[in-house]
Amino acid sequence: MRQITYAEALNEALHEEMERDEKVFILGEDVGRFWQGAFKVTKGLAEVFGNERVRDTPISESAIIGVAIGAAITGMRPVAEIMFGDLTTLAMDQIVNQAAKLRYMFGGQTKVPMVVRTPFGAGVSIAAHLSQSFEAWFMHVPGLKVVVPSTPYEAKGLLKTAIRDDNPIMFLEHKLLYPIKKEVPKEEYLIPFGKADIKREGKDVTIISTLFMVHKALAASEILANDGIDVEVVDPRTLLPLDKNALINSVKKTGRVVIVSEDCKTAGVGAEIAALIAEEALDYLDAPIIRVSEPDTPIPFSPILEQFVIPDERRISNAVKKVVH
Amino acid sequence: MLDKSRLLNIYRKMLEIRYFEEKVFELFGRNLIPGTIHLYTGQEAVAVGVCLALHPQDYITSTHRGHGHAIAKGARLDRIMAEILGKKTGYCKGKGGSMHIADFDVGMLGATAVVGSALPIASGAGLSIKLRGTSQVVACFFGDGASNQGTFHEGINMAAIWNLPVLFVCENNFYAMGTRQSSVMLIENIAERAVAYGIPGITVDGNDVLAVYEAALKAAKRAREGKGPTLLECRTYRQRGHSRFDAATYRPKEEVEAWLKKDPLKRFQAKIIDMGIIKMDEVYQIEQDVIKILEDAVIFAMESPFPEPAEALKDIYA
Ligand SMILES: Cc1ncc(C[n+]2csc(CCOP(=O)(O)OP(=O)(O)O)c2C)c(N)n1
Ligand SMILES: [Mg+2]
Numbered sequence: 001m002r003q004i005t006y007a008e009a010l011n012e013a014l015h016e017e018m019e020r021d022e023k024v025f026i027l028g029e030d031v032g033r034f035w036q037g038a039f040k041v042t043k044g045l046a047e048v049f050g051n052e053r054v055r056d057t058p059i060s061e062s063a064i065i066g067v068a069i070g071a072a073i074t075g076m077r078p079v080a081e082i083m084f085g086d087l088t089t090l091a092m093d094q095i096v097n098q099a100a101k102l103r104y105m106f107g108g109q110t111k112v113p114m115v116v117r118t119p120f121g122a123g124v125s126i127a128a129h130l131s132q133s134f135e136a137w138f139m140h141v142p143g144l145k146v147v148v149p150s151t152p153y154e155a156k157g158l159l160k161t162a163i164r165d166d167n168p169i170m171f172l173e174h175k176l177l178y179p180i181k182k183e184v185p186k187e188e189y190l191i192p193f194g195k196a197d198i199k200r201e202g203k204d205v206t207i208i209s210t211l212f213m214v215h216k217a218l219a220a221s222e223i224l225a226n227d228g229i230d231v232e233v234v235d236p237r238t239l240l241p242l243d244k245n246a247l248i249n250s251v252k253k254t255g256r257v258v259i260v261s262e263d264c265k266t267a268g269v270g271a272e273i274a275a276l277i278a279e280e281a282l283d284y285l286d287a288p289i290i291r292v293s294e295p296d297t298p299i300p301f302s303p304i305l306e307q308f309v310i311p312d313e314r315r316i317s318n319a320v321k322k323v324v325h
Numbered sequence: 326m327l328d329k330s331r332l333l334n335i336y337r338k339m340l341e342i343r344y345f346e347e348k349v350f351e352l353f354g355r356n357l358i359p360g361t362i363h364l365y366t367g368q369e370a371v372a373v374g375v376c377l378a379l380h381p382q383d384y385i386t387s388t389h390r391g392h393g394h395a396i397a398k399g400a401r402l403d404r405i406m407a408e409i410l411g412k413k414t415g416y417c418k419g420k421g422g423s424m425h426i427a428d429f430d431v432g433m434l435g436a437t438a439v440v441g442s443a444l445p446i447a448s449g450a451g452l453s454i455k456l457r458g459t460s461q462v463v464a465c466f467f468g469d470g471a472s473n474q475g476t477f478h479e480g481i482n483m484a485a486i487w488n489l490p491v492l493f494v495c496e497n498n499f500y501a502m503g504t505r506q507s508s509v510m511l512i513e514n515i516a517e518r519a520v521a522y523g524i525p526g527i528t529v530d531g532n533d534v535l536a537v538y539e540a541a542l543k544a545a546k547r548a549r550e551g552k553g554p555t556l557l558e559c560r561t562y563r564q565r566g567h568s569r570f571d572a573a574t575y576r577p578k579e580e581v582e583a584w585l586k587k588d589p590l591k592r593f594q595a596k597i598i599d600m601g602i603i604k605m606d607e608v609y610q611i612e613q614d615v616i617k618i619l620e621d622a623v624i625f626a627m628e629s630p631f632p633e634p635a636e637a638l639k640d641i642y643a
Contacts, residue, residue, distance in 0.1 A: 025456060052456065058486065063445040063479035070449020070463075073434060074384065076456060078449075093476075097439050098446065104640050106427040106435050107417030111643035142641050166643035 001185060007178040009152035010041045010117075013159035014079065016188065018049050021077065024163055025053040027064060028081030028117075032056035038083045039119060039178045061090035065116065069099050072114040072168075079163060084130045085120035085172065099168035100143030113166045115159070121174040121212055121262060122310050128298035131306075133263040135210070138170045139240050139272060145193060146240040147171045150214035152182045154237055157191030165193070174211040174262075193238045196246035202232035205320050206250040208273055209260035210235060213311060217260050220316035229324055239269060247273065248281045255286035256323040260316055265293040287323040292316050327535075329602055333611065335377060335534055336597065339369040339590050340615045342393040345402055348619055349392065349409060349423075350565070357627075359411055362423050365393030367532075367564030370589035371496050372397035374537025374559075375464050378545045384432045384450050384463040386443040389424045390496075390563075391436035394466050400428040402618060406626035414629040418636055432461075440501075441467060441474030444493065448480045451489030451554070462490040462548040464541070470501025472515050481556065485522040490548035492541060495558045496531060502567045503575045516558035524554050531559030532589040535596075561589070 004012070018024045026045065031037050032054050033046035046054035057064050061082055068078040082088050088095060099112050122131040138146045145167055149155040155173070162169040199214055200221055209217040214235045221231035234250050236243055251257055257277060259270040270291035277289060292311045300306055327335075346364045353362050365372070368390070376385065376397035387394040395405055400416065408415025409423045416428055427435030434450060437443045447465030454461045471477060472495055484491045495515050499506045512518070519526025525547070529540045537559055544555035562584035566573040573581075597603045 058479070058482060060445075060479035060483060062476055063448065063483045066442070066445020066476065066480060067449035067452055067483055070434075070446040070451070071453040071456070072449070073429075073446075074450045074453040074457075076453045093439055093442055094445065098437070098442055102435060103643060105417060105421045105425045106429070107415070107420050108640035109417070109427055109429045110435070113643070145642075 001183040003181045004152055004184050005179055005181045006152045006155045006173075007039055007041050009156035009184050010159055010173070011043055011045070013156045013163070014042065014045060015048070017160055017163040018045070018053065023075065023077045024079065025055065025076065026079045026081065027055040027057050027068065029057055029059055029064070029083050031081050037081065039175065041117070041178070042081070061087050062094055065091040065094035065099065068114045068116070069094060069102070069112060072112045073102065073110045077113050077163060079115045079117060082116060082118040085118045085134070086129055086132050088116070088118055095144070095168070095170070096141050100141045104143060111166045112168045115162045115169045115171050117171045117173065119173040119175045121176055122299045122306055123176050123212070125301060125303055125306060127301040131299035135172055135239055136263055136268045136272065139269070143168065144240060145169045145238065147193065147238050148210040149173065149237065150177070150211050150235050152180065152184045154191060154197070156184055157189050158237065161190045161193060172211070176212050191237065194241035194243050196234050196236045196243035198232060198250070199235050200231065200233040202230040202254070204230045204254055205232065205256040205258060205323055206254045207231055207233045207258045207260055207316065207320065208236065208247060209233065210239065210269065211262065213260045213262050216311065216313055217316055220313040220320065223313060223317055224320055229320060231320060242276070244276060244280065247277065251277055251281045252284045255284055257285070257289045258292060258316065258319045258323060259289065260292045260311055262310060263293055264296045265291055266296050268293055290319045290323055292319045331377070332597055332602055333607070335373055336593060336603070337611050337615060338373045338397055339534065339593065340611060341402065341619070342369045342372065342396050343590055344615055344619050345392060345396060345405075348623060352410070358409055358423070360422055361569045362409070363390040363568050364563070364565045365390055367584070367588065368496055368498060368561045369393055370534035370537055370593070371494065371531045371559040371561055372466070374534045375492065375494050375541040377538050378541035379462065379464060382432060383461050384434050386434050386447045386450070386463065386465045387426065387436035388443070388466055388468060388471070389436065389438050389440070390468070391424070391426055391466070394436070395426045395428060395433050398428070398433045399431040400426065400433055403622035403625040406622045407629050410626045411631060412626055412629040413632040413636070414625070418640075419632045420636070420640065441471035441476045443467065444471070444476045444480030445483065447491050447493070448484040448489055451484055451491040452487060454490055455487070460549050462492060462545050464492040464494055466494045466496060468501060469495065469497040469499060469506045469515060470504065472518070473509055481522050481524070481554065484554040485524045488551055488553035491554040492544045492548065493554060493556045494541070495556065497558050497560050498563045500563070500567070500576070514558060516556050519556040524556060526556040526558070528558045528560065531561030532587045532592065534589060534593050564588070
């Protein structure tokens with residue numbers, strides 16, 4: 001099968017959906033023909049679909065999301081790009097109070113079909129304002145859906161589903177994933193929300209991880225295989241909705257869980273998943289749940305500091321060994 | 326000049342809002358309304374004047390002080406009242422309340438309680454109109470207080486650079502809760518801020534419904550011609566407190582009295598009587614009509630059931 005990058009996969013999804021439905025349009029800072037997206041995800045789209053449908057905006061995050069909402073509730077299907085995940089904070093009212101709540105507050109009179117694409121993640125030394133991961137904040141907002149694609153295959157299939165969904169979708173990408181090249185079918189496909197994927201089957205321990213951490217978990221699993229530990233890696237693919245059954249079934253099989261996420265430990269993704277397992281599958285656990293995450297710090301600049309806080313294969317392996325022994 | 330039937334309709338709409346709000350005030354006093362209320366009393370000419378310049382398919386966005394906007398755009402009194410009472414038959418099935426009236430069927434895209442948050446949303450509705458190629462316009466209502474939010478700048482600028490068909494209607498009632506406009510901005514006319522966006526900024530007497538109408542009509546025409554947004558400042562005054570039990574003692578007596586003399590409803594009534602358009606008995610007839618539909622609305626709202634508690638779990642996702 002052909003291989004394309006994560007960025008190319010996203011680009012294809014946008015291209016196909018814009019071709020399919022003229023209500024779909026893109027807006028964001030530098031998404032148009034001059035810059036083509038900070039991570040080149042919108043490359044070539046303005047040339048094909050024009051400046052009206054691939055719309056460069058001023059640096060106004062709040063209005064980017066607000067405008068997307070206004071367009072969504074009046075019949076369009078906007079895809080807004082926020083250049084860095086951290087900068088969604090500037091649009092937090094529009095995301096949390098408006099996009100997520102309008103349908104509910106207005107008694108179901110409207111729907112808000114829009115996608116907010118934005119990259120989270122550390123690892124490229126751009127320091128504390130452009131590197132944090134706070135997927136968990138959005139999991140805390142009823143009305144939103146939270147999508148976390150880990151591979152080019154997921155990126156394309158989930159983005160197409162997101163664009164066709166009638167709800168506001170936080171589509172959270174990862175900076176280090178954009179250049180990753182993997183197999184993506186040429187034929188059209190969609191990936192449903194709320195369906196986890198088992199990235200590696202195993203019987204001894206379950207690692208639950210998302211986004212770039214899936215790749216680290218898989219690398220750690222290879223190392224652990226040499227030690228005779230057979231790891232199962234489960235990728236929820238969407239955090240809201242969360243595929244509880246898939247997570248619990250894997251726990252039932254292995255009896256041991258390590259949750260790996262690239263966010264702060266306190267009240268993070270791991271906290272929610274651990275609580276869920278404790279509530280619904282405690283009897284199947286043979287060892288305490290371990291969370292591998294970043295410590296509760298902002299992301300530091302200097303590579304040696306940054307690498308110290310990001311979960312790596314060694315920390316993941318150590319956690320797995322701990323739950324096994 | 327507008328024909329007689331439209332002038333009577335203006336009067337009727339303003340009266341509907343006035344009587345509706347006085348009824349809400351009364352029901353609130355009788356402890357029948359949960360939460361809080363922000364009455365539109367005194368500002369009727371703004372909503373009515375602007376909405377008169379709109380077509381049925383046009384949109385509006387509204388604020389915490391939004392009952393008047395909804396009525397002016399054509400929403401039903403009974404369903405607004407039911408919503409305010411938290412009833413199942415309300416526009417939002419009891420999930421929105423006084424601060425979140427919406428009626429998408431008449432282009433009323435909803436009221437927000439986050440001051441200033443609707444400006445970018447109105448621009449988005451404007452962008453949608455442009456992309457869909459219809460001839461609609463959007464009127465975005467907001468207060469003097471809201472004009473100090475970042476969203477005022479972001480939302481208007483985006484509408485300006487893209488020539489979006491939006492009327493930004495600032496209802497300058499000179500107070501944001503207890504904060505005087507003059508203490509939070511150094512300019513007198515909020516419309517002056519339009520210069521910063523390269524769009525027309527117009528200040529009108531917001532208690533003169535025809536002045537508001539004419540300015541809004543011009544702005545709407547401009548918007549429909551693809552020439553972009555207008556910032557329309559309507560100077561007005563709320564005749565009651567900000568909310569709930571606010572007695573508004575922070576406002577000088579003379580100021581309040583001066584504004585009461587400029588009451589938009591009385592002024593308009595006097596004008597159409599003076600002009601010989603309407604006779605006192607017709608005024609009386611309209612009053613009786615409005616009292617009647619309002620009575621019916623209150624009965625409808627009071628007799629409507631409350632929602633099932635489990636209604637709270639619905640309408641989260643489409
Ligand atoms: C963002 C935000 N800040 C504060 C409040 C509390 N608040 C509600 S109404 C209001 C005053 C708004 O003033 P203005 O925009 O002039 O509207 P008015 O009440 O005069 O109609 C404030 C501060 C709020 N609801 N939202
Ligand atoms: Mg005010």
